[in-house]
Amino acid sequence: MSDWVEQRIARVMETSRLLGEPPLPPHLTFVAARLAKPGPSALGIRRRRVRRIGRRLHKAGGVPLMRAVLHQAEVLSLRLHSATVLRDIEQDWNGIGGWRN
Numbered sequence: 423m424s425d426w427v428e429q430r431i432a433r434v435m436e437t438s439r440l441l442g443e444p445p446l447p448p449h450l451t452f453v454a455a456r457l458a459k460p461g462p463s464a465l466g467i468r469r470r471r472v473r474r475i476g477r478r479l480h481k482a483g484g485v486p487l488m489r490a491v492l493h494q495a496e497v498l499s500l501r502l503h504s505a506t507v508l509r510d511i512e513q514d515w516n517g518i519g520g521w522r523n
Contacts, residue, residue, distance in 0.1 A: 427504050434496050434508075443490040450487075453479070454494035458507055472514040480519035488521060 446454065453475060479488045492511055499507040515521045 423501070424504060427500050430506065431497050431500050434493050434500075438490065438493040441486075441489065443486070443493065446490060446494050450491055451494060454491045455498055457491070457495035457511060458499035459502060469514050472511055473518065476511075476515040476518045476521065480521070485520045488515060488518070 457472060457475060475491075476488060479491055492508065492515075495511065496506060496508045499505055512521075
């Protein structure tokens, strides 16, 4: 893993810790993995799926839950692909509940 990837993972994990995000239960870790593999911009149809996931997460736990799953997806994507998905997902979730890009 490159230094950039390791530094990015450390920053995301620190942000998650500072926000007090608890570890995700297995079913939400699976959701994060779906967001991370492949990245949402890899296929045009992914955007609809990403938005659907965002709406479901918002309904279940609001923006805090969305943010926790997004952080997990970012870490997984970096570990699997050395690629960031954070910006793409943030943009796709814009306007869902209180989510602002």
